[in-house]
Amino acid sequence: MSGTPDSPATPRGRAQTAVVGVAILLGITVLAVGGLTATAGSIVEDGAASASATRVSDDFSTALAPDSGERETTVELASGTVSVVNRSVWLLDDDGVVWAGHAGAIVYADGEHRVTGFAGAVVRSDKRGSRAVEPSRIAPADGTLYVGVPVLNASGADGVSTGNHRLAVTLRADAESERQRLPAANYRVGVETTTPAVWERHFRERGATTTRRDFDGDGIPSVVASFEGERTVHLVVHDIRLDVGVGR
Numbered sequence: 001m002s003g004t005p006d007s008p009a010t011p012r013g014r015a016q017t018a019v020v021g022v023a024i025l026l027g028i029t030v031l032a033v034g035g036l037t038a039t040a041g042s043i044v045e046d047g048a049a050s051a052s053a054t055r056v057s058d059d060f061s062t063a064l065a066p067d068s069g070e071r072e073t074t075v076e077l078a079s080g081t082v083s084v085v086n087r088s089v090w091l092l093d094d095d096g097v098v099w100a101g102h103a104g105a106i107v108y109a110d111g112e113h114r115v116t117g118f119a120g121a122v123v124r125s126d127k128r129g130s131r132a133v134e135p136s137r138i139a140p141a142d143g144t145l146y147v148g149v150p151v152l153n154a155s156g157a158d159g160v161s162t163g164n165h166r167l168a169v170t171l172r173a174d175a176e177s178e179r180q181r182l183p184a185a186n187y188r189v190g191v192e193t194t195t196p197a198v199w200e201r202h203f204r205e206r207g208a209t210t211t212r213r214d215f216d217g218d219g220i221p222s223v224v225a226s227f228e229g230e231r232t233v234h235l236v237v238h239d240i241r242l243d244v245g246v247g248r
Helices: 011-063 196-205
Strands: 069-077 081-085 089-093 096-101 105-110 113-118 121-126 129-134 137-141 144-156 159-161 167-185 188-192 209-213 222-226 231-247
Touching: 011 069, 011 105, 011 113, 011 121, 011 129, 011 167, 081 231, 089 222, 121 196, 129 196, 196 209, 196 222
Parallel strands: 144 231
Antiparallel strands: 069 167, 081 105, 081 159, 089 096, 089 188, 105 113, 113 121, 121 129, 137 144, 167 231, 188 222, 209 222
16 A cells, blocks of 8 residues: 555655654754763863862861961962851860860862861861861870860951952961960860761761760851860960962
8 A cells, every 4th residue: 555645655754754863863962962061061170179179178288287487378279269267166174164266267169169177177078078188186195185276367358259260369377376284184175167077077086975066056066075084185276377368
């Protein structure tokens, strides 16, 4: 039975069907290539942001080191922001607060990538989670507890953003240290943080038990680490005057 002039059984119909089939195939191919291009672009952008976060982590570790004296660290940024935020550290005994410091934190953020330098530690966060890439200087040893805390006195901008330009953020630090030896007691250390799980793991690795507490009622918890037994404390406060500015 012969088909109508435009039916699939006729040469003309078969030609039209072939053209439609090729058009659909081309459309699917274009969509697939477009999806691959978008995925590749995201991978490249994420890789660049990850590399930047790695460099910033190293730079923060250098800038916030407890060594006395002047030093200058330049953080090269292609994207993202650097800002200074309020964070506190507490040292407590059975009677209450022995020492408290508004230590401050310096934060780099670029999409899902975030690097925070605070209380001697550097914490890196991304889609895989948060982890400490530089440990704090809070640790027990031989019946003592060493508490080394950089206190960040920041001047200059509260935050800088790259916008659409490459920037060099200069971190100028002039560190001075104040040392105290405190008598034996049952001490706890509280660290205010938006990544409490990281600090809990960190302190537990150092033999502490941990709880959470909001000391100042601002909604940001503090991880409170308790170290077993009475210990003398070596409290070393590193006063770091940090000048956050933009270099070119």
